[in-house]
Amino acid sequence: MKQLLASLFLMSLAAGAAMNTETAWAKKSGLSPAKIKQYKKTSANFDSCRKQAITQLKAGSISQKKFEISLRQCKENFPGADLYIACKKTAIKTAKSKNIAPDKAVKQCKRYMVAASFDPEDPLPIFVDDGKIFFSGVGLNHQSTPLNAVSPPNFDCTRLATLARNPDQAQYLLFGNHPSKFAGLNDIASSDLVKKLNIKKPSKEGVLVPDLGKVIGNPKDKSSVLFFPSATCDFESELGEIFAGISTYHLIDSAGSTVTPYFGIAYYRQGQTKITTEKAIQGLVKELGGTFKTFAKGNNVTFVAADNFSETDDEEDPKNLCDQPRVHRFVAVVQGRKDDPNKPEYFIIANIKNLCDFGDRITKRLTK
Numbered sequence: 001m002k003q004l005l006a007s008l009f010l011m012s013l014a015a016g017a018a019m020n021t022e023t024a025w026a027k028k029s030g031l032s033p034a035k036i037k038q039y040k041k042t043s044a045n046f047d048s049c050r051k052q053a054i055t056q057l058k059a060g061s062i063s064q065k066k067f068e069i070s071l072r073q074c075k076e077n078f079p080g081a082d083l084y085i086a087c088k089k090t091a092i093k094t095a096k097s098k099n100i101a102p103d104k105a106v107k108q109c110k111r112y113m114v115a116a117s118f119d120p121e122d123p124l125p126i127f128v129d130d131g132k133i134f135f136s137g138v139g140l141n142h143q144s145t146p147l148n149a150v151s152p153p154n155f156d157c158t159r160l161a162t163l164a165r166n167p168d169q170a171q172y173l174l175f176g177n178h179p180s181k182f183a184g185l186n187d188i189a190s191s192d193l194v195k196k197l198n199i200k201k202p203s204k205e206g207v208l209v210p211d212l213g214k215v216i217g218n219p220k221d222k223s224s225v226l227f228f229p230s231a232t233c234d235f236e237s238e239l240g241e242i243f244a245g246i247s248t249y250h251l252i253d254s255a256g257s258t259v260t261p262y263f264g265i266a267y268y269r270q271g272q273t274k275i276t277t278e279k280a281i282q283g284l285v286k287e288l289g290g291t292f293k294t295f296a297k298g299n300n301v302t303f304v305a306a307d308n309f310s311e312t313d314d315e316e317d318p319k320n321l322c323d324q325p326r327v328h329r330f331v332a333v334v335q336g337r338k339d340d341p342n343k344p345e346y347f348i349i350a351n352i353k354n355l356c357d358f359g360d361r362i363t364k365r366l367t368k
Helices: 002-028 033-059 064-077 079-098 102-115 158-164 190-196 277-288 352-366
Strands: 126-129 132-135 207-209 213-216 225-227 230-235 243-253 258-268 293-297 301-305 330-336 344-351
Touching: 033 064, 033 079, 064 079, 079 102, 079 132, 102 126, 126 277, 132 344, 158 230, 158 243, 243 352, 258 352, 277 293, 277 301, 277 330, 277 344, 330 352, 344 352
Parallel strands: none
Antiparallel strands: 126 132, 207 213, 213 225, 230 243, 243 258, 258 344, 293 301, 301 330, 330 344
């Protein structure tokens, strides 16, 4: 334990020293004042977050498990700083083995700090790296987190905490799946699902199943869909001239007192001129990778995904994205304005893997 604490403390000091040098780099690089301010704030907050966790562990006020959760939250909440430090360590090792100047090896790592931090001047605030996605400065990657540990910078999660205690008032939306698409329920005959889920009277408006979600329609039918409870963390800092609102949605496991990040949505101001609908679509394709394609549908909606959607619901939205084989990791949506389709109204980036993994965990527990 002492060795672990000593190691973490030295890492923390090194991180702090690195951040001071990075401030100088930011000024020399010609970054905007807003980016420099965000850069310094992210660096300081990440360092403070880790130091606090180390201090609590050393004082015995938190367990080893809670300490690891706290460190994970620091990484998720301040991903730019975490990615930079991880990249720097690898770069320095590579530089030594190849006899390259450390400064040159580390140079490429500097992009992480700004790329994974929120910038009100960036019309498409997402960053994808090594299969992970970051939205408006926070990660959408960890599978579950204790509700009381959710505190992403710039976001107010009061509503999330309130609805986690009242799932009947939560929101049920975005990419439904038939209940049989999840572990534990996929081996049950459709005719027996109604009994297993204890649904006395199926409904088109949906039936709330305790500790699961809202089941719309009769599970005996292929058209039935299941939505899990979710709620938002809403951006409360300065949005700038581009955005009208930003939120992250989290799936709620009330029984386990945990939440799982699901998707982020950014609304554009009606009069903004920084980005068109087409540029938003192409920007998402570029960021997500060359295997992603666009799929247009009516009402000025475009989906960006790695594969086409074989099934849709009554509103022609993709459904059963958790069907096997699960080919979808991320799915993005761009909605053009009805009064001006060339301008985007909002874009969504959803972590489908988190959705499917969440469903598997919940249904396994339900069917034990």
